[in-house]
Amino acid sequence: ENYLSIEKRLYENLAQESSHSASRLQFLLEHAQANTQGLSDFIGLLADKDDINNPEKLKTVLTNRIQRNPDFFGSAIAFKPNTFPNKKLFSPYVYRSGSGFNYLDIGADGYDYTDGNWDWWSKAINQVGGYWSKAYFDEGAGNVLMITYAVPFGVQPDYFGVTTVDLALDRLPEQLGIAPSRLVVLDDQGRLIFHSDKEKVLAASSSGWLDKQNIKNIAFATLLNDGQAGQASFVDDKGTVYLASVAEVAKLKWRVVVMVPKHELFASLLDDIA
Structure with a gap:
């Protein structure tokens, strides 16, 4: 008994x-999604490409974002190919590393995110409501098992990029x-x-x-x-x-x-x- x-x-x-x-x-996923949509709206409204084509400014925006949201592992802003002169691909990305942050241009130093192998780009770029990727190992950028939510910015249907958030799955217990x-x-x-x-x-x-x-x-x-x-x-x-x-x-x-x-x-x- x-x-x-x-x-x-x-x-x-x-x-x-x-x-x-x-x-x-559920709350974590919803927060990550809403917060990323907000960033996307903000970047879509910046008509001045010179501001957007400034890696230092974008790095600051992304670093602050990750710093303010301890549950986020990383965040990127990825542009369509040839959005800027003399840059075929451009995707500033900031992610956690130990107690600090790393910066990387995925387009230059990571991989070609437009080659069809990366759902966070190819499945998200035409999805009004954004797209949650399946879990994947982000080899070449964050190098952890994660999921990514990505949402396009710019005016539909001529989106000119996506903003993303990554959640690292090994942090779930914590x-x-x-x-x-x-x-x-x-x-x-x-x-x-x-x-x-x-x-x-x-x-x-x-x-x-x-x-x-x-x-x-x-x-x-x-x-x-x-x-x-x-x-x-x-x-x-x-x-x-x-x-x-x-x-x-x-x-x-x-x-x-x-x-x-x-x-x-x-x-x-x-x-x-x-």
């Missing part, structure tokens, strides 16, 4: 934590106030976009971190696959049994899993008895 009541209490706590984390994540070992986040395709074991991140399916053979995992897998919120136990690939709660982040159809090893339940039960 005691065991069941402690398990129930634990599940209730997990349910609260996962739903609170999902709300915080942002949500959950210990890394107790948090798993999956995207709308069921890929792990946060797991304390970095090797498992971006694995194509949950089979990489659950014990596939274990019949106990059916209820939990169903929760994940059906996009439902709820509680269940599962066994991971190392044989550890967890109690977990799953909640949804409506904005991007992500799933947040907050979990606790079952042996902690026994430990608290023994404490109670003692």
Whole structure:
């Protein structure tokens, strides 16, 4: 009886934590999006290209933006090819590095963001409401696993660039106030976009971190696959049994899993008895 009541209490706590984390994540995504749209409006209104073609001024704008928004990892302003004379591509980018900030012109020193391989440019440039990328590793610029929201500026349909914000996915535990070992986040395709074991991140399916053979995992897998919120136990690939709660982040159809090893339940039960 005691065991069941402690398990129930634990599940209730997990349910609260996962739903609170999902709300915080939803708020973070909405804030990042609205804030980026504001920057985009502002740049679209600056008709004077000489002001915009000033790397120092843009670097200051972007650095201040990242400084004021501790949850943002990086931010860029990317222009269409040949917007300025003698610059085929121009995209000032500021991102966090340790306790400071790094500046980079992605167009000159990163990669060709218009070559079709970068959704934050190719999918966003004609999207009035902007575009959230899938999780990706930003090789050549920020060099972390992140997601990017990008929105075009200028007058539709002749947009002349996009503004962006990057969120670094390895910062999710700190942002949500959950210990890394107790948090798993999956995207709308069921890929792990946060797991304390970095090797498992971006694995194509949950089979990489659950014990596939274990019949106990059916209820939990169903929760994940059906996009439902709820509680269940599962066994991971190392044989550890967890109690977990799953909640949804409506904005991007992500799933947040907050979990606790079952042996902690026994430990608290023994404490109670003692």
